[in-house]
Amino acid sequence: xxxxxxxxxxxxxxxxxxxxxxxxxxxxxxxxxxxxxxxxxxxxxxxxxxxxxxxxxxxxxxxxxxxxxxxxxxxxxxxxxxxxxxxxxxxxxxxxxxxxxxxxxxxxxxxxxxxxxxxxxxxxxxxxxxxxxxxxxxxxxxxxxxxxxxxxxxxxxxxxxxxxxxxxxxxxxxxxxxxxxxxxxxxxxxxxxxxxxxxxxxxxxxxxxxxxxxxxxxxxxxxxxxxxxxxxxxxxxxxxxxxxxxxxxxxxxxxxxxxxxxxxxxxxxxxxxxxxxxxxxxxxxxxxxxxxxxx
Amino acid sequence: xxxxxxxxxxxxxxxxxxxxxxxxxxxxxxxxxxxxxxxxxxxxxxxxxxxxxxxxxxxxxxxxxxxxxxxxxxxxxxxxxxxxxxxxxxxxxxxxxxxxxxxxxxxxxxxxxxxxxxxxxxxxxxxxxxxxxxxxxxxxxxxxxxxxxxxxxxxxxx
Numbered sequence: 520x521x522x523x524x525x526x527x528x529x530x531x532x533x534x535x536x537x538x539x540x541x542x543x544x545x546x547x548x549x550x551x552x553x554x555x556x557x558x559x560x561x562x563x564x565x566x567x568x569x570x571x572x573x574x575x576x577x578x579x580x581x582x583x584x585x586x587x588x589x590x591x592x593x594x595x596x597x598x599x600x601x602x603x604x605x606x607x608x609x610x611x612x613x614x615x616x617x618x619x620x621x622x623x624x625x626x627x628x629x630x631x632x633x634x635x636x637x638x639x640x641x642x643x644x645x646x647x648x649x650x651x652x653x654x655x656x657x658x659x660x661x662x663x664x665x666x667x668x669x670x671x672x673x674x675x676x677x678x679x680x681x682x683x684x685x686x687x688x689x690x691x692x693x694x695x696x697x698x699x700x701x702x703x704x705x706x707x708x709x710x711x712x713x714x715x716x717x718x719x720x721x722x723x724x725x726x727x728x729x730x731x732x733x734x735x736x737x738x739x740x741x742x743x744x745x746x747x748x749x750x751x752x753x754x755x756x757x758x759x760x761x762x763x764x765x766x767x768x769x770x771x772x773x774x775x776x777x778x779x780x781x782x783x784x785x786x787x788x789x790x791x792x793x794x795x796x797x798x799x800x801x802x803x804x805x806x807x808x809x810x811x812x813x814x
Numbered sequence: 815x816x817x818x819x820x821x822x823x824x825x826x827x828x829x830x831x832x833x834x835x836x837x838x839x840x841x842x843x844x845x846x847x848x849x850x851x852x853x854x855x856x857x858x859x860x861x862x863x864x865x866x867x868x869x870x871x872x873x874x875x876x877x878x879x880x881x882x883x884x885x886x887x888x889x890x891x892x893x894x895x896x897x898x899x900x901x902x903x904x905x906x907x908x909x910x911x912x913x914x915x916x917x918x919x920x921x922x923x924x925x926x927x928x929x930x931x932x933x934x935x936x937x938x939x940x941x942x943x944x945x946x947x948x949x950x951x952x953x954x955x956x957x958x959x960x961x962x963x964x965x966x967x968x969x970x971x972x
Contacts (some may be wrong), residue, residue: 521878526834528880548822555837555876556857572881597870621947622925624858626870627877710857710946 521558525567531574532657532684538569540659540682544600545569547684548814549593550627550641552620555635577631577686580604586692592631592685596643597622599630606693607688611700611804615646615719618704619658621711622787631685634667637675639746644745645719647701648737651694698723698733705792707783715784717742718796720804728810730759736768736801741776748775751797760810768801769794819883823848824892832879838872839863841879842889850890850920854949861948864921865889871928871947890920893927903927903965912961913951922948922958926965932970941966 525545529535539545545567548554557563571577577593580602590599599605600617601804617635619625619642625791633641634654644667652667659682667688679685700721706712717739723732734755736748751771758764778789802812816831823846832841839856840849842865851874854862854912858876865874866888884907893901898907913919925945929936936944941962 520833520835520840521837523835526878526880549882551878552858552877555878559857570878570880572878620858621861621942623861623864623871623873623947624865626872710943 521555522561522564523558523568525564526570527568528570528572530572532571532576532686535569535571535574535684536657536659536682539684542567542569543681547571547635549632550595550629552624552628553632564565571684572750580742584607586696588690588695588795590630590688590690592634592687593629594631596620596625596628596630596633600625604647604789609650609695609700611702611721611807612643612650614648615702615704618642618702618714622800624711627708630688634670634688635679635685637671637673637677639671639674639742639744640714640717641745642702642704642714642717645717645737645739646700647688647690648745648747649700649719649721649735650690651700651735653689653691654685655687655689656680656683662686664689670746674743695721697808699804699806699810701800701803701807703796705796707735713783714740716778716789716792718793718800720800722801722804722808724760724808724810726806726809730757731755731805732757734761734801736772736797738772738776738793741772741778743777743779746776748772748797750775760805760812765798765801769798772797817880819880821882821885821887823887824889834878834880836879838865838867838874838877838879838882838887841882842874842887848889848891850921852917854917859949860918861921861925862918864924864948866924866928869928869931871925873947888924888927890923895921902968903930907958907961908962910957910961910964912954912957914954916949918948918950918952918958922950922962926962927963930966930969935969936966938963 548568548570551680577591582604595620598618600613605613633643647667656715698721702719704714704717719737721735740743780786805812820829842851852862854860856875858873863874
């Protein structure tokens, strides 16, 4: 038996918001692959749960007429990785969520939970940062939308109010159309692993495919929250593909990130990884964007 | 608190009073006696408790029994042929000597059932990745891979 005080299965989003509002101590549970483990470990022992598991309106993945891709917060990692819309328009994100845990975990873990638990190591986070994703939060006072860059406030902390629910993640067309993207996760094992460092990149090339028109680069575990490297992104714009670009990016990111030493890896090792991953992820993104990355 | 849920388990309709603090793993083992479902790490890392929920592999230790409401659950007990013989997937594990202590076997068989059910062909590298949610403490992975390969041999689509 799990050490759970009370359990309530919400029928829909409004029901979940109402119940959270009435129960200031209750914990929201979606796929369960984080919350149930925290209960097992004793960190959340004796908590009251409000479950949004299986609510159909949270699970859909769709593309609107203007090209905006809408991912329900309850969509599972496996559901996203295998989804036709994701595979066609933003394969980088499908690849990223396919790195989380193992196959069984990916069948239950949800992208909303991955974001809302506030972990800098979330496999979906760097990709969503690089895609300029917008989060839709539904609360007792209504709906608000905010860019994912404004969502995290610290390790395990986000701006989500207790009685707010992340309902969908929106990615507009101008943020993926004609871009190539890639995600690299570094972990000590190939599976069932939490990222030591992770890096996502989206890049759009010039018409001749020899220069960078726009680039977005994001890291997980390189700071207390997932982060973007805005200065490097600005500097990369207009640069020709080649050694100079890779060196600028590889060196530049080191001034923008602030990894820590943990039992998983030292700060020094993470800095080494950051430089190398930035170069590799950029080269692969360039290839996916139709460019020649070995130039 | 006990609540009544309805589901199918190994093809049979089941109506059961379950505690809302109970994992699917505990429900299957303790209330239904389906002890092929093994309790290993209890934190979703070892894969010993893997069952199919609506055809997809799930670690039943980190899945609340309540969530089984209306769903189709399958365990190794549901695999045997009508005449009581082993299913071809179970037989593959026997043929390839993929069973040592046996603790990881039921979970791996359920993953093999899921993979066989897709009808797709998989390379050995893909299979390594697809069974990565299981730990074999005897480290008999080569034979397990051989068995999974044999189990999905009939798959034809790409």
